[in-house]
Amino acid sequence: MKQTILNIQNLKCGGCANTIITRMETLEGVTEVIVNNDTHTVGFKYNTDNQLETAIALLSTLGYPVEGASNPLTKKAKSFVSCAVGRIKS
Template identity: 55%
Template sequence: MKKNTFYIQNLKCGGCANTIITQLSKLNGVSEVVVNNDTDQVSFNAISELEIEQVKQKLTTLGYPIKGETNSIPTKAKSFVSCAVGRMSK
């Protein structure tokens, strides 16, 4: 297992963090997902590069692309939906 940390965009609150933790924890080979709202960081353990790429893709799909990657208006909109879902499922 390899510890990884990404800085992400569009992270707003605990609802966002809840969605990210829930969704990333469902990925095979990914564990110990932690979100830090203060620093916009997502940390996790992954078995290989394949799982790391899956995490990047899942974050983008949820509306939280890695800092430095394209952050379009549709991506920002997805983050608001993910945020709302995270708040409702707490």
């Protein structure tokens, strides 16, 4: 099993973290998801490079693209929605 820590954009609070953890744990082969709001990182374990790519794509879809990736206003808006959903469910 491989492990990674990704620097992500638009991470603001526990609501964001809750959404990221909840959604990433639904991915096959992705486990032990940890979000650090202070360092703007998400760490997790995975088995294949395809699972890593799927996780990165999901983060972007939720509004949390990896550092250095495109971060248009639409991604920032999605992160606010994900944040609100995470706050409601926490």
